[in-house]
Amino acid sequence: MPAEPEFDDLFALPAVDHPAPKERFPAKETMPDAAYQIVHDELLLDGVSRMNLATFCTTWVDDQARRLMNESLDKNIVDKDEYPQTAELESRCSRMLADLWHAPDPATTLGTSTTGSSEAAMLGGLAAKFRWRKRGGTGTPNFVCGPVQVCWEKFARYFDVEIRQVPLRGDRLTMHPDDVAAHCDANTIMVVSNFGQTYTGLFEDVAGIARALDDLQAGSGLDIPLHVDAASGGFLAPFTAPDLVWDFRLERVKSINSSGHKTGLAPLGAGWAIWRTADDLPPELIFDVDYLGGSMATFNLNFSRPGGQVITQYYDFVRLGRLGYTRLQEAIYRVAGHLADGLTAFDGFELIHDGDPNRGITAVCWRLTGTPGFNLYDLSDRLRTRGWLIAAYPLPPDRGSETVMRAVIRHGFTHDMVDLLLADIDRCVRQLASHPLKVSLTRAEAGGFTHNAKAKVPGAKPAATTHPDSTG
Helix, strand or coil, X not given: CCXXXXXXXXXXXXXXXXXXXXXXXXXXXXXXXXXXXXXXXXHHHCCCHHHECCCCCCCCCCHHHHHHXXXXXXXXXXXXXXXXXXXXXXXXXXXXXXXXXXXXXXXCCCEEEECCHHHHHHHHHHHHHHHHHHCCCCCCCEEEECCCCHHHHHHHHHCCCEEEECCCCCCCCCCCHHHCHHHCCCCEEEEEEEECCCCCCEXXXXXXHHHHHHHHXXXXXXXXXXXXXXXXXXXXXXXXXXXXXXXXXXXXXXXXXXXXXXXXXXXCCCEEEEECCHHHCCHHHCEEECCCCCCEEECCCCCCCECHHHHHHHHHHHHHHHHHHHHHHHHHHHHHHHHHHHHCCXXXXXXXXXXXXXXXXXXXXXXXXXXXXXXXXXXXXXXXCCCCXXXXXXXXXXXXXXXXXXXXXXXXXXXXXXXXXXXXXXXXXXXXXXXXXCCCCCCCCCCCCCCCCCCCXXXXXXXXXXXXXXXC
16 A cells, blocks of 8 residues: 655644544554554543542552563463463462462462452352362352452352352441351352452451351351452451451461452452462362463463563562562551541541451442432542542442442552542532532433432432442
8 A cells, every 4th residue: 555645743644634443444554653643542531540449450550560561461371381480470479379378388279360350259169169069069059248249240140150148237238257157058169258348348257257157067067168359358468457367377268369450569460369278279170281382280261361460460579578568558558547537527428448457458438428418429420520530339239229439549549649539529529519410310311421410300310430340
């Protein structure tokens, strides 16, 4: 094809003189600089990730991590024969996490990296299902849990396992130990304890749940393992609440999943599944692949994926160590506490989680009290005009129609940014109080655009501006 004419200004090129391709595969080539500019400009409409307090995922990485990611773009982590050192770094990370989470013998336990904690959770569930079947389990398997991230609902549906979610009684916001046994039977493959609940950020009482299962076994003979979903808490409690017992120090905990790309500080695409001992991961789940140049073991739901996230996770472990992680995570908790303190100055805000490291992750969760003339959907909507993305959503159905807001504080969010946020919250609250919104449309009624105001249309319910599970 003839070369495009040369111009001094990129924006005078023919390639940017017409709309970007949207529905049909483009017929012609485009100069790299022009193609880059088109995509770059489209992405200006995205939100600013560091102002997204709905996500749990890493939004800040240092220059060295970026360099390692760039150097590893072409490394396929599943190809362990061609990239043996990348495979070695993955193994080192697994052993380090087994040590961090107090596995009996970190050198021999088994673990794997994944694309995130959701895949890691499903691998933990699959291992529990296969162990149950190996013990002679028949019929439809089930697992017991409280309010959980959507990945567990996916696991139940995709792998034909019944999910038994314990209702939240009274003023409870997490699954309590005294509610667990009533939902267990001979077909229960595991109980999933949530160490950093998606809705509120609170920790469940893992040790108490383990004791309840010990009592159940003593009374009925049912030996039900415990899996800990430590998507965020797994990289927090070991450094900021080391005396809190939730991990492999509890013999009943057979597996843990966590997300390296959340509080583990790795870039997006890093998760971990670790088993207490090698015997807790059924060998029939591990595949030996020999068509990439050598024999290698793999246990994942996908196959090819980039190795940069694992390499960068190892870099984080080497750079920070226990001392550095403790220093950074404690700093994040202090920022969360600063936000919680600021929110207490607002009339009508009641804190559910104030960022206490012994109670939950680095998040602040609150609800409205009284009748201020607006709801939390309104506030979330108004804050978006200032660039802040903060989740507002209903609690699980057994808590009625109660709505909460949750801000997840991550590495890179500072005291000064909290002050900016509090000033904007004050501005938005004053504006909503002075100029109450008149109508409330559901997402469907708004044609995909949600205008969340105080409900005055009969039967209209505001849709969550950000679903609590839309966090990666």
